[in-house]
Each structure stands twice: as C-alpha cells, then as structure tokens.
Amino acid sequence: MKNNNGTCCSHNKATACHEGEAASGGSGGDRLSKLPDDILLNILERVNTLDAIRTCILSKRMLKLPPMLTQFDINIGSLVRYRKPHVDTSSHIVRYNIAVAGVTEKILGVRNLEIPIRKLRVRFCLRRDVCLSISKAVASAMATQKVEDAEFVLLTEKSCLKCTRDDLLCFAKQFNSWFGDCPAVFAGLTRLWLRSLRFGELDIPNIFSTCKRLEYLRLSYCDAGVCSVLQVEHAQLVELHIDYGKFEAVQLNCLPKLQRVNYNCWSYGTPLIFGYVPQLSKLSLEKVGINSTSNLQLSQLLANVPWISNLHLDFRSEKIWVLPECPKLLTPVLGKLQIVKLDNLPEGCDIAWTMFILEAASSLKELCISVWDHLCKMKTDKDFRRQNGYCEKANVEWQSSAVHFKHKNLVKLTIYGFQLEENFVRYVRRVMEIAVNMEEISLHDREVCERCGNLDPSIEVCPSRYPQTSEEKDMLREEISRELRVASPAVIHFRS
Template sequence: MQKNNGDDRISTLPSDILVNILDRLDVREAVRTSILSRRWSQLSCKLSRLIINAQPDGVSSSNISDGDLVRINAAVVEATKSLLTRRYPGEDTISLLSTTFYLRGDAPISIGHAVGSAMMTHKIEEAEFTVLTVKNRLYCTLDDVLNYGTQFVSFFNECLNAFTGLTRLYMENLRFAESDFVSNIFVTCKRLKYLGFLNCDTKKHLTLQVKHAQLSELSMVNCRFYKVELKWLPRLTRTTFTCWMAFEELPLSFGHVPLLEFLNLTNIGLSRNKMVMLSTLLCETHIQELQLGFKCEKIWVQPECLSERLASAFHRLRIVSLVSIPEGSDLTWTIFILEAAPSLEELYMSVCSSYLNPLVPFYMGFSAT
C-alpha cells in the first residue's frame, strides 16, 4: 500500500484530483484532512464548494436549546472566517459559498463581513445566505417577527458588500417597519437568481413592484403583501405564491416574464375571496407547468369558456396539478383547462376528504397527441 519513499498512494495523486475528492465530502470532514500533513493543509484551502450549515439535519430550531444555538452560530462564524481567510487571494475560484445561520446576536454580521471581504479578493461564482430564526413560524408572535425584521435590517445595512454579491437568499419570519425595505433587497442584490420569503411582510401593507435582471426563481409563502406586481423579470422561470389574504382580487400580476415556465398558486379559499380568472392572470405568460392548491371551503378558480385569451395562456401547458380539492366539489370547473390546453401531457388531482384528513390522490396522464 505504500511506495518506497513512504508516501501513501492517495497523497501521490495530483492536487486537482484530491481537491475534487474533498469537494465531495462534508466541509467539516474535508477540513479535518488538513491535520494529515502540510500538503493536505494546503489542499483544504483550495476547496471550491464551501457549504456551512448551522441547522442539524432533521432538527428544528425549536428543539435546540438556547445555549446550543449560540454555540452552533459561533461555530458557523468560526468556520466561515477560517475557510475564507486561509485562502490565497485570487488563486482558486469558489464555485459555491453557502452559509446557513440563525438570526441571533452578532453572528450574522460577522458572517456577512467575512463573506463580503472574500468577495473582494476571490472569484465566487455562487453565494448563498439562508437566514433562519430562533422560533419557527408556528410559534412566532407579532413582537417576534418585528424583532427579527429589525435584526435583519441591521444585518443587511452592515453587510452590503456581501448582499450585493449574493446569488441566492432565503429568509423567514420577518416583518419590516419600513415599507420600502423589500424593494431595497431587489435593488441591492443585483446578482440574485433565487429569492425566497417565508412568513414575511411589512408593517404597512404595500404594493411591491418587482424588477430584476437576473432573478430566475421567486418564492413567497405565507407572505402578506397587499399586491405583488412582477413588472420586469426577463429570466424568471419559476414562481411560488401561496396563502394570500386579499378578498377582492388576487394580489399577484405578471408583466414582462417571457421565460416563466412553472407557477404554483396555493391558498385557503374563503367564501369572501373573489374567484380568479386564469386567462386574465396568465395572459402575458407561456407557462408549461401549473400547480393550483385548494385548502378548504371553496375552489377559488373561476370556470371559463374557451376564448382566444385563454387558449393563448394555456397553449404551452404540459403539466397541471390540482391539489387538495375539497371532497364533493363539482369538478366541471376543470373542463376548461382540458379544453384550452392542447399540449397537456399530465393532469394530477388530489382530493381531500376533509380539511384535517389525509389526501386521497389519483393520477391521470395524457400524451401530447
């Protein structure tokens, strides 16, 4: 197993192959190899994929003690600083720098400063922040989300260098006191390809007008904006918009979204909600996959007669998922989708026997012919 000079066979491999192997390991395991020798120590500084996660697999923050959260966040700060400061400026490209951490104490700002400094001295192709809160959505009070929102704004303003270079940003359980702050995210984070909000809103409900040159995926789940107008997103391909509260009209509209392929709309349909006409909503799009979710009380999609506008909106539609249809609903409202979508290949429907019981799904497939 060893050559005459005493080197093991793995260590005799070229450095680029060894770095490729290390990139396939968990970051913690890859860094541990640095104790083997001076050469291995140098190899760990050349990793191209740096994924640093504060959230243990399968563990919710609600199940982590306060002391452990402090310790975990501190470990993320230390790992981020160590992995970035040991690298030689401009020598090796970082293909992915991903950090997941809790919005608590000074840890986010420390991470932001380390990432921002690295962006000035290294080429980083993809940079991601996943910002978690100590409490999950089900346990957050109004004071909690206001406090988290204030902390995030301070973090954002302190670490603009990092945010300007991000390609992916996920945040949760935030309420922003300043109504225009969400717009600032789109303006500042010019490289974003993915942006995800969970349980976020502003203190004063606003109409959010979105323009972004690079964004390809936008997810808004349980967010309470008055209206979201997707004005100009030339690279947007996927949008998820779930759980809105507006009763008079759907708080979502599309402008210039020429590449939009996937749309997920899910809501609890109340008797007060106005029914949505898909031909009006989707008239400027050419989506290929549509998912509609219905959680209780009523179907919120308006059946329509086949029209030129409806045919134009649905002529590329290949996959339709109708999820959580209340038991006993008149399914004739689905006929207009079948009539207007000549390229439909798959139709998935799941029926909910009651709002609290498990779903009973059935599946139907269609060929393009």
Template sequence: MIQYPLGMLLLTTMATQKVQIAEFTILTERDNIFCDDDDLVIYGRQFMLFFDACPNAFGGLTRLNLENLRFGESDIPNVLNTCKRLNHLRLFHCDSGSWTVLQVEHTQLSELAIVNCSFERVELNSLPKLTRIVFEGWISFEDPLSFGYVPLLDTVSLTNVSLSWHKMIKLSKFLRRTPSVRRLKLGFNSEKQIWVQPECLTERLAYVFHQLRFVNLSNMPEGYDLTWTLFILKAAPNLKELYMSVWDHLCEMKTDAKERKSLSYSENKGAEWEPSATAFHHQSLVTLAIFGFRARDYMMNYVRRVVETAVNLKDVFLYDRLTCDKCRSIPSRFPPKWKQDCVEKFITNGIKSSAIMQFQTIGYLRPDHVDKLWFL
C-alpha cells in the first residue's frame, strides 16, 4: 500500500491544482495469490481511511486501479459518488464480503474492469457513458452480470474458468440490454467446459448480435469440436472478423487430477450445437484468423465449413500455436510447408471461394493481429 504521507502529498496537489488526467493505483504488499481474508480486510480498511482523509483530492481522479481490497457494503458506491470525474475503474481481486451484490452507477465512467472479484453479482444500473467492460472470473451460480442503462456500450470482454457448478450462459439473454455492442471477446482459459450455451436464435433474440463486427474466442481448449462457434456466425449477420485461439496453456492450467476435483473443475468435453437442417450463407465475414491451428480433421473440417459458409471471405490466417516464455519448448504440431498445400486443398476442395489462405508462424505475427488477439 502507498505510504500515507506521500499519498497525502500527491492527492493534496491534485486537489489544489487543475489536472486534466489523474490516475491513481493502489498496490498491496502481498500479491493476490498470497492474500488471505485478513489481508483483504486490513488493506481495505487502510484504503478507506486514506480515502476518507482526502475526498476532495479523490474527486479529481480520472483513472483508479484497486487491488486486494475488501470493502464495506457501501464503500464502493461512496468511492464512485466522490470520484465524479472518473472515466476508468479497475477492480482486481476485490470484494465486499461473502455473496454480495455490487451495484454500479456513475455519470462519467467509460471503462470498467472487474477481474477475479468475489461478488455474487454485478449490476450495471446506470452508466450512460460506458463504452468498454472487462469482466473476468466469477463465482455466481446464475448470470453474474446484469446490464441496466448502458446505451453506448461498444466493447465487451468476458473470461471465465467454467466450474462444474457454473450455469452455462445464453448470450442472447446475457447481452439482451446491449444491442450496441460491436466488439466481443469470450475467454475460456484453456478449460474443457465451454461456459457459453450455443443457441438456435429466433428473430426476436437475434437483434442482440446485429451490430457485432468483431468476435475473439480466446484460449479455447485443444482437441474439441469447434462447430458450436458457428452459431455466432448465424446470429451475427454483419460480423466482419472472427478470431480464435486454440491453446492448452499448460503453464497456467490446473492439471493435477486431485486438485481439479477439489476445486470443482469440469471434465465436460467442449460444447455442442445442433444446426438447422438448412445450410446458411454469411455475407459479411471477410477475415478468419485461427491461432493454434493443427492439421487435424476437427480443425480442417471447421475451417472448410467457415470457408463454405462465408461466401465473401477474403483472408484465412492459420497460425502456429501460441507460446509464453515458459512453454516455448513444447513441440509444435503446425503443418510443415510441404504439407500446407495438401491442407489447403482439403479445405477448399469443391468450394468456390476467393479467400486467400495464409499459414503463419507466431514469430511473424502481424501487428494488427497482435492488437486484436490481445485486445482488452
């Protein structure tokens, strides 16, 4: 936690001078991995004492980042009410005790990130200027996030490790109050259970996806059927770009069987979707990018299905598997150059398509792909 005298000096300066952009970050001595309940309570009290000592200074903040804090029930609403200029708020590993509901209202907030916070539910009641939300890691049995008045919401990023007791989310219901969303990221942290329920949407529900232009399906588990993702194509007629990464990131996954069982990790095998008997064509998709492509039947058949469905597809980018510094030594199963022609012929055989297929290694990742792969 920031030293009190230094913090007072900084915030007093903000309170007495006009500052266009003011960002404040609270860091705790202990990392979130090692923080227990007592630590959260102590850090939370320290922050609120600091906050209560200089509310005028906090009123000038435009960006606020908080971590490892346990708040009282009314603390976060009080912080939001005091920080009237705030346009960015990030809460990491914060809560207000067991199974509490966080209600958020603010007139200026445009970016909100709630990451690994133990709220039963987050209710975005009134955020008239909110354009982006990042919501990662929830504990709720039911829908963990609800949208109230968010008329400008453009970008949504949802990431979770789906446990055996989690309810699968129907996006048409989950996002029904956000028809303005154009960019959507769904993250699965390489886990076997997909937390999205594939749907056959009625016309009444399809309006939710009508504005979608970009979808990123992040860190899907390797080896499982990808056909379920086609329901997004069918539901989003104006979608331009579909990105997906398929990656068993062993450095971060729970692999011990006993530990997985104790933590209620699911052993379900992906997700299934029963498409209608009538084939559909997608007129808008121009780019398909897959990171972690392997020359396996389930993946080649999936790319073939997209190429056949997206009649105006221009580019198909097939990348090698993603890596981090710890897992660079894992053997790649990307098709070698001598086999890439065979893979392309298998995918395009009998299909009239002008799409250009490009096989890429991660070492030559295009800058525009980097931005979209890791956005938010």
C-alpha cells in the first residue's frame, strides 16, 4: 500500500524502525516517543491505521495518540496478500473482515469528538453481517463529529476476472440489501469504489440519489447488464472512474462539478457521451485495441467539451484507436488543451501521426509520449492473437498540410522509449522546428520492467539503442538541431 506521498508503507516502516534503533541505541532510550504530539501524529497518519495502532501500543507515552488521529486508512489488503496457499480463502476473509470491523468500531468509538476526521477510508469485503457493523460505526461517527472525507472500498470474495454472471448478480444483490439497510452512512460518503457488481436498471441511479455528498465514484467490472446505458447525474461528483464496464455507453448528463473522467477498457464504440459538464478538464482513456475496435474521432467525442485541458490516452502497446484528424475539425474542441500524455504506443510504428494534436491544439504546453512494448502485459501467443483479432503493427497514416506551421506555446516535450532511430530523430527535429519557444526536451530510455525480463526466451526483444556515452549524446544533439535556427541543442536532455 502507498501513503499520501506515494511511497511504500513497508519502506516507511522499515525506515522508521531503522531510525528508531539508531535514535535509541546512542542514548539508551526511545527518542521517537519523545517527539512532539503533532509530529508523531503526522508520522502515524502516513501509514496503515492498523500499523499505527500497533506502534502506539509499544509505548505508554503514545497510547494517548490514536484518539487524536485525523486520518484513518483501515484495510485488510496487506493481510490477504500474505495468506498461505493452503488457507481457505473464505474463512480467511471472514476472520480479517471481522478484525477490520472490530478495529473500526474501537477506533471511532474512543475518538476525541472535538477533533474532526479529515479522512476515513475503510477497505473490506462484501459480507452483509460485517458490512452492517462497519456501517453502524461509521454512521455513528458521522452523527457525532465532523467527517470531512469518508470512503468505502468494497471487495468481493472472488476476484474480478474469476466472477461469473451469477456471481455478479449475487454480489449486487448482497450490496443492494446492505445499501437499503444503511442509507444514512451512504448519504455521508464522499468516495466509493465498487467491484464486480451487475446491477438492476434502477440500482445505480439509486446510489447517486442516496449518496448526496459523493465526490468520487469508481466502478470496476460493474454494469447494469451487457449493453446497458449508464446515466450519470449528480450535483457533487468531481471524479468518475470506470474500469472494464460492459456499458453500451456512459451518458454524463448533468454533472456541474465533474472535473476528471477516467475510462479504462470500454466494450463498445463510443465510450462517453457528454452532456452538461461545465468544469470537466481532465479526460483519461485506456484500451487494448484490436481489429474490431472502432477508431475514436476526438472532434466528435469532445464536441460538447471544448474546454478539456488535460488529455491522457493509453494504447497498451497495441492498435492506435484514435483517428488523426484535420486541424480545421479539431481546433474548435482542442483550443484549451494544455497537457497531452500518449502512453504505451507500440514499438516500431512511426510516431509522426501524433503531430495532428500539435497542429490543432494551439494552447498546448506539454506533450509526453511513451513508446513501449510491455511484453508481460501483452498477449504474445501468435495463435491467440490471430484468433482474437489482435493487430499486426502498422503505421498510422497522417500527412500534415501545415507546412509552415509554428507553435508558440509548447515548451516541453518528453519521450520515454527514445531510440537512436530515424523515426525518433526526425520527430524531435520536427517538434523543435515548429515549437519556437521550446524550453525542454527530455529523452528517456525504455522503461524497465523486471517481469518482462523473465519471459519465455523465445520471445524476441530488440536491444535498446538509447545513446549511452556523453559523446553519443552530444553528437545526437548536434544532428537533431543541425540547420535549425529556432532552438538550441541545449534544450535536449538525455535523462536515463
């Protein structure tokens, strides 16, 4: 698990232990527990709450701190992760679900009511008896003290990929029963993450109408039946995240505060239909493209949201599913775009097609491209690829009509997976030529994945051709910038 700063909790604990040993070794005492309360609380709130409680038990001086905590992250994740293979999963989940319920009740029951809860996150498995215990404890806290941010992260007894149709329906039935028994706690939630549920037609609208404070909703492997249409209306929702939804479409009808949308792996043609979303600024789309995948036309997809400022597209090392379009069509919808990130473009394909975004987005400031065949996540079996419609690598055709085009706002270009090949060299030179105010070009080698290195040796992996020596890098800088008068070679930085 990661803490608020994105660092690993286990690393934090190891570091804390090391520092504690060093601190006590020289003086023969526990210097950690002698720190001021505010510093100790800051440290404890950066780790899993169960670990924080265990730490406090070791010191009489620190026993008073748990009731003073303002942030809680209560989850069974670390406990489930380390279970032994022969342990029965169901009984294991029951045991630790009960533990989470008990910890939640005790922690919230002894808090100082004058200290508001800034963040409360509880991660547990869908089992009605335990869900009711947790809901009762959280609802009581909401009724007696200020809870600024409350989140439920819901797991199911089967992993998402192993769930059958009957499993999805059964889990949804369990959720609806619990939901109906505890409307007060859901009315106070600000964040909710649901997995592996197949709802009825009115169930999801009921969630929106009940969870009036909801600001963040994530649905993973959830739907209301294959080819169902998800209608979204909510006064407070700020972020919507959908993974592997089998919706025919997601209609964002009326969401006055929505700012961020993330949709991973939609099943059908157009993933999103935008209605009233006046504050939407960030859109992230991720999908494995195959032969049957329809190409998205940004001019149509974003026709009702011409104020998008941050666009992230992830192609998962497969087919490019965005259609390059004429700037005349795109300029009206990309006029406010400032940051574009194009992830996991397949290796071996010409990246020149991405220039169509530059030509249409005159306000663009940063462009980040990663080129990577992430083999441990790709389908590499040739028969499987052929039977399931996976594409062979093919260049995306794009011919610029803007010969003398100049871009005045682009200041930063980043490329991960840069190789000493004409494809990359020509692209960087072209960007330097048109971006008259370029400040920084950062060129990185391919990303490193340890799992990719353990694949079948028969899978051919081309060795990296990233420049290694300072001489190679200096020569490449000069080659790229030769005959260009608009930028200095000094803007090019090799980061790996």
